[in-house]
Amino acid sequence: MTAAYDTSERVAELAGEKYKDGFVTEIEMVRAEKGLNEEVVRFISARKQEPEWMLEWRLSAFQRWRQMSEPKWARVHYPPIDYQDAYYYAAPKSQPDRPASLDDVDPKLIETYQKLGIPLSEQKLLAGVAVDAVFDSVSVATTFKRRLNEAGVIFCPISEAIRDYPDLVRKYLGSVVPVTDNFFATLNSAVFSDGSFVYVPEGVRCPMELSTYFRINASETGQFERTLIIADKNSYVSYLEGCTAPKRDRHQLHAAVVELVALDGAEIKYSTVQNWYPGDENGRGGIYNFVTKRGDCRGRGSKISWTQVETGSAITWKYPSCILRGDDSIGEFYSIAITNNYQQADTGTKMLHLGRNTRSRIISKGISAGRAQNTYRGLVSVHAKAENARNHTQCDSLLIGPHCGAHTVPYIEGRNPSAKIEHEATTSKISDDQLFYAMARGIPEEEAVALIVNGFCREVLQQLPMEFAVEAQKLVGISLEGSVG
Amino acid sequence: MKLLEIDDLHVSVQGKEILKGITLSVPEGELHAIMGPNGSGKSTLSYTLAGREGYEVTRGQVLYRGDDLTALSPDRRAALGVFLALQYPVEIPGVVTLTFLKVALNAQRRARGEQEFDAVQVLRSVRQNAAALNIPEDMLKRPLNAGFSGGEKKRMEILQMALFEPRLAILDETDSGLDIDALRLVASGVNAQRAPDRGILVITHYQRLLDYIVPDRVHVLAGGRIVRSGGPDLALELEKSGYGAVVEVA
Numbered sequence: 178m179t180a181a182y183d184t185s186e187r188v189a190e191l192a193g194e195k196y197k198d199g200f201v202t203e204i205e206m207v208r209a210e211k212g213l214n215e216e217v218v219r220f221i222s223a224r225k226q227e228p229e230w231m232l233e234w235r236l237s238a239f240q241r242w243r244q245m246s247e248p249k250w251a252r253v254h255y256p257p258i259d260y261q262d263a264y265y266y267a268a269p270k271s272q273p274d275r276p277a278s279l280d281d282v283d284p285k286l287i288e289t290y291q292k293l294g295i296p297l298s299e300q301k302l303l304a305g306v307a308v309d310a311v312f313d314s315v316s317v318a319t320t321f322k323r324r325l326n327e328a329g330v331i332f333c334p335i336s337e338a339i340r341d342y343p344d345l346v347r348k349y350l351g352s353v354v355p356v357t358d359n360f361f362a363t364l365n366s367a368v369f370s371d372g373s374f375v376y377v378p379e380g381v382r383c384p385m386e387l388s389t390y391f392r393i394n395a396s397e398t399g400q401f402e403r404t405l406i407i408a409d410k411n412s413y414v415s416y417l418e419g420c421t422a423p424k425r426d427r428h429q430l431h432a433a434v435v436e437l438v439a440l441d442g443a444e445i446k447y448s449t450v451q452n453w454y455p456g457d458e459n460g461r462g463g464i465y466n467f468v469t470k471r472g473d474c475r476g477r478g479s480k481i482s483w484t485q486v487e488t489g490s491a492i493t494w495k496y497p498s499c500i501l502r503g504d505d506s507i508g509e510f511y512s513i514a515i516t517n518n519y520q521q522a523d524t525g526t527k528m529l530h531l532g533r534n535t536r537s538r539i540i541s542k543g544i545s546a547g548r549a550q551n552t553y554r555g556l557v558s559v560h561a562k563a564e565n566a567r568n569h570t571q572c573d574s575l576l577i578g579p580h581c582g583a584h585t586v587p588y589i590e591g592r593n594p595s596a597k598i599e600h601e602a603t604t605s606k607i608s609d610d611q612l613f614y615a616m617a618r619g620i621p622e623e624e625a626v627a628l629i630v631n632g633f634c635r636e637v638l639q640q641l642p643m644e645f646a647v648e649a650q651k652l653v654g655i656s657l658e659g660s661v662g
Numbered sequence: 663m664k665l666l667e668i669d670d671l672h673v674s675v676q677g678k679e680i681l682k683g684i685t686l687s688v689p690e691g692e693l694h695a696i697m698g699p700n701g702s703g704k705s706t707l708s709y710t711l712a713g714r715e716g717y718e719v720t721r722g723q724v725l726y727r728g729d730d731l732t733a734l735s736p737d738r739r740a741a742l743g744v745f746l747a748l749q750y751p752v753e754i755p756g757v758v759t760l761t762f763l764k765v766a767l768n769a770q771r772r773a774r775g776e777q778e779f780d781a782v783q784v785l786r787s788v789r790q791n792a793a794a795l796n797i798p799e800d801m802l803k804r805p806l807n808a809g810f811s812g813g814e815k816k817r818m819e820i821l822q823m824a825l826f827e828p829r830l831a832i833l834d835e836t837d838s839g840l841d842i843d844a845l846r847l848v849a850s851g852v853n854a855q856r857a858p859d860r861g862i863l864v865i866t867h868y869q870r871l872l873d874y875i876v877p878d879r880v881h882v883l884a885g886g887r888i889v890r891s892g893g894p895d896l897a898l899e900l901e902k903s904g905y906g907a908v909v910e911v912a
């Protein structure tokens with residue numbers, strides 16, 4: 178049932194020229210047969226040489242998924258998705274499922290990542306950043322493994338972790354996002370292909386930034402990555418993911434699951450720069466990004482901080498959340514969501530205060546241009562036992578042009594009278610005064626818009642690791658090109 | 663050579679004619695003052711010269727160094743050396759002053775085909791000019807104009823003028839709202855800009871500034887027209903007898 182395809186098929190010349198990462202890598206692929214059934218689930222598991230328990234896990238998820246239906250409550254509109262009309266596994270033929278070393282990586286793949294600004298050779302890498310590169314359904318390279326090993330940090334493709342660290346994976350996989358959590362998470366549990374696994378042992382401060390770079394290349398193929406990060410007691414790790422995809426005129430599905438576990442006194446900082454292909458200016462093509470991300474502050478005094486810069490995708494449906502289970506734990510959510518043309522984003526967070534003295538902070542910056550719709554949807558829930566819980570939410574929306582929309586949908590549940598929950602929201606436009614002022618000082622219009630929007634997003638951009646903040650700022654500008662004038 | 667030549671300029675805003683035939687020229691090396699009562703069209707003139715959208719030139723022309731300015735966008739004009747210090751400088755939340763200055767300076771240089779400055783070069787130049795204007799270092803690290811006092815905003819405008827070294831600077835009531843010390847600083851900043859190949863148009867409501875900046879010519883704007891022009895003495899006359907007398911005579 179394996180078929181080799183050449184992905185060199187011509188990609189329709191699309192108008193979305195602004196998207197800089199929209200090229201296709203011509204490389205021979207191995208794919209599962211089209212569509213989704215038990216055979217495909219078994220095929221994926223077999224390709225990954227998974228143990229029996231993992232296959233069982235997937236199959237039970239698949240059975241469950243068949244009885245589920247897509248959630249409909251988000252403010253996003255799209256034609257029905259035919260789940261049988263897509264591929265669920267695609268991998269470069271040249272790529273063994275377990276790359277032994279960088280020397281074994283297909284030069285075409287190295288070149289692809291080079292073009293995206295991600296050199297995989299360790300000498301050329303940003304100092305202090307280790308990279309796991311995931312291409313369609315497989316991880317093609319992980320850098321700086323040796324240095325991380327010396328510190329006791331495990332950073333590897335999740336497919337490798339399932340084989341090499343089964344006890345850790347079995348203990349934590351699905352413990353934050355249960356297999357039955359929601360339609361897309363359950364689908365992911367059945368067919369997830371690759372993603373990153375991180376384990377930071379007790380008392381270890383991870384010596385470098387960890388990052389995963391996801392690339393969708395194959396056409397008509399969904400990407401279902403799965404990431405699991407465990408920070409053991411009093412450890413610290415900062416992790417960043419980036420994503421891009423070629424321009425194609427059909428929509429592609431991306432349904433990822435990310436689970437974070439922070440034990441006593443541990444801190445996880447998770448940053449995302451999401452730049453999946455957003456579709457062209459008429460709303461043709463683009464990635465459907467249906468993602469479940471959740472962190473469990475399981476330990477006392479633990480902290481999980483989500484920072485996201487969402488500029489891509491035709492549709493974004495994403496709510497990185499924190500379960501503040503441990504007493505004195507802290508959850509943070511910093512978000513920039515930019516939508517232009519016909520993009521739709523429904524994104525936000527859930528802060529579930531279960532423990533005492535738990536604190537959460539939410540800063541959301543939504544920018545809407547063109548005919549885009551941008552919704553912040555957030556839940557702050559304080560349970561009965563959560564004495565002295567605190568939340569502060571700041572939601573700012575910026576509109577560019579008369580045809581876009583911004584919506585703020587906060588849900589607040591307080592079951593403990595000692596809770597202090599604050600919510601502030603603003604909606605504004607880029608004023609003519611600001612634009613004129615910047616232009617009168619010599620800054621061309623699009624650059625002026627980018628500068629003003631970056632200013633609007635400053636509090637969130639400041640949360641990103643230095644190495645990525647500059648890239649994110651550029652991306653803000655690029656994704657708004659064509660939004661004025 | 664004439665740096666700026668305005669001939670029979672008519673400008674409408676939202677369909678209403680505000681400037682009704684202004685003729686004025688500023689030769690290189692000169693500093694002219696435009697005075698006039700509130701609502702006479704001073705800011706309208708300055709916005710028009712800077713190219714603000716919505717200020718429609720319905721008749722007449724504006725030549726800058728011999729070329730028509732009116733079709734150019736504000737950023738193109740800035741790159742050509744036209745600078746406007748706004749009567750009400752705008753707050754740009756979240757954009758650090760130093761960043762703004764660097765982006766603006768380099769945008770102008772890029773448009774002129776000049777090499778861009780790196781962060782160190784910009785910082786050196788900004789610091790030098792800031793010191794002369796008594797602008798503290800920490801103000802440069804704050805978002806531009808956000809929460810600045812009126813006087814701080816005006817000094818920031820002069821800092822930008824000093825940094826960009828424009829050929830033609832238009833200062834729209836930069837003096838209003840300044841205490842005497844700030845006024846002196848601003849005035850010396852302006853005087854430092856005077857040079858044989860540059861021109862300055864100082865728009866002011868009060869004679870006070872002209873004690874420190876001596877103009878080559880003074881023009882009185884009223885009802886969208888220049889009603890009188892003269893030497894530095896005209897400012898003193900206005901101070902004594904008020905706008906009313908001058909406007910009536912015209």
Ligand SMILES: Nc1ncnc2c1ncn2[C@@H]1O[C@H](COP(=O)(O)OP(=O)(O)O)[C@@H](O)[C@H]1O
Nearest residue numbers: 675676680698699700701702703704705706707
């Ligand atoms: N945006 C605008 N729309 C309509 N009228 C305006 C606008 N801006 C200014 N005006 C009018 O134009 C006239 C000149 O204003 P302005 O140029 O600001 O005067 P000055 O700077 O001399 O005080 C005033 O009558 C004012 O009310």
Ligand SMILES: [Mg+2]
Nearest residue numbers: 704705749835
């Ligand atoms: Mg005025």
